[in-house]
Amino acid sequence: MSGGDQAFLEPGLLDRLGHGDSSIHRLDPRAKLVVTFAFVLVVVSHDKYAVSALVPFFLYPAALLALSGIPVGQLVRKLVVTAPFALLVGLFNPLLDRAPLLELAGLEIAGGWVSFLSILLRFALTISALFLLVATTEIPALGRAAERLGVPRAFVVQLLMLYRYLFVLADEAARMARGHRLRGARRHPHWRVFAQMIGQLLIRALERARRIHRAMLCRGFDGRIPLLAELRFQARDWAFLLGWIAAFALLRFAEPAQLLGKLVLGGGA
C-alpha cells in the first residue's frame, strides 16, 4: 500500500542519534554550539583560493565522529543530499575565472577550478560540523543552549515549534501526495494542481497554528516558554571549548600545511 511513498523526512533519525550516549553527547550543548560556530567562522574566513590550508580542519569532524560513535555513513548521506547546493554555488567559478593560477605536472590550472575546489571543501567541513552538532545534541537542548547564550526568545520558540511540528506538517503533505497519487492520472501533479496543493497545505498549517495558539493560551501562555532543565557547565565542557578554539586558531594562523610543506621541501616553493 505504501509503495511509492517517499520518506519526506526521517523523523526518527535525528532523535535517535541525539539520544545516543557518548562523551560528545554528554557535553553541555552550549560548549558544542560555540565550538561549532567558531569552526564555521574560521573555515569560511579563509582566502578564496585556500585548499591546502583547509585540509587540516577535517581533524575536527573526524575526531567528533570517532568520539561520538555516529556512523560515517550517516554523515556521507547528508553530504550527498546537500551537495547540489554547493555545486550550484561553485559551478560558475571555473567558467568565469580562467586566469591560470598554478601549474601542476605541466598542466595549467585556472583559478576558477581552485576556488571551486575550495568551495567544496568548505561545504564539506561546515556541513559535517553542523550535522555532528545536531546529531549529538537533542534539539530542545540546543534551544536551551541558544537561549542561555542570549539568542532572543522569539527565535528559540520558533526553533522548538519548528522541531515539534515539522513532522506533523510533513505527515500532512505526505497524506495529500498519497491522495493525489491514488486518483491522479499522472505520476506527478500538474504544476497548477501542485500550486493548489501547496496553498492547501498553507491553509491547513495556519488553521493548526491557530488551534495550537488556543491550546497554549488555555495553559497560561504569556509569550514566554518556561524551560525546565538546568544546564551545568563543567570542567570537561571548558576543556572541549578552549581546546578546540585553540586548535582552530593554531590551524588558521600557523598554517601547519605550509609549515609541513616547507619542512619537506626544505624551505622551497
Added chain:
Amino acid sequence: MSRPQILATDLHYRYPDGMTALAGASFAIHHGERVAIVGANGAGKSTLLLHLSGVLQPSQGQVTIDDLPVTEKTFTTVRQRVGLVFQDPDDQLFMPTVLEDVTFGPLNLGVPPEESQRRARECLEQVGAWHLRDRPPHRLSAGEKRRVAIAAVLAMAPDVLVLDEPTTGLDPRGRRQLIQLLKGFPHTRIIASHDLDLVLELCPRTILLHAGKIAADRPTVELMRDDQLLQRTGLERPLSMQCCPICNNK
C-alpha cells in the same frame, strides 16, 4: 440546590465569516456533575466548549464560572479552573518532551519548578504515562498522546474538565481505558462527543445542541430513548440501546 458552578446565559456566537455557531444557549452545571454535550456535525459543540474556557468571547450573552464572569480580565483564573482537552492532541502537546509539556501549565501559573515537576509526575502517573516523560510527543501513539494531553490539563489543578471528542482516533481498548480513567476523576466533567455509548456510560445528563440552540437538556437515558428527537437532530440511539442485529433481525 447550591449555586451553579458554570452558568451560561443566552450565548450567541457568529464566526468572522458570518456563520452562526451559537444562537441562544443557556444552561447551568453544578459542582461534580457529569454532563455530555451531543449534536450533529456543525451543531456548535466545539464552539460552545471554547466559550467555557474563555478562548472565544460570545457576541451576546455571558458565561460565569463560580459567579466569576468570563471576560478578558478573568482569563487567567478561568483557564486555570476550567481545563480544556482539545480534540487533536497534536494541537495540545506543543513542547519538545512530554514532561516539559505537562509542566508548561503549572510553570506559567507561577508554580516553582520543583513543585511543577512533582505535580507533573503525579498527573502522569495518574494517567499511566510517567514512563513516557522523556519522549517527544510526535513519537507517541494516539492513545498515549491523549493520556498525556489529559495529564497536561490535570497539572493545572482545574475544578472542571472539558473534553472535546476524547475517543477520536482511539482503538477499542484505548477507548475503554480512557472511559475508566475519566470515571475515576473527582472533577466536574463536560464531554462533547459523537460516541453516544460513552455518553451513556459516563454522563447521567445530556445537553443536545441543534443548529446552535439547545434542543434538549435531560437525563441521558431518557433522551436516548426519544427516537423522534434523535432523528430530527441527526443522531440515533446508542448501539447498546438498539436491538441486537443478530438475534432480533428475523
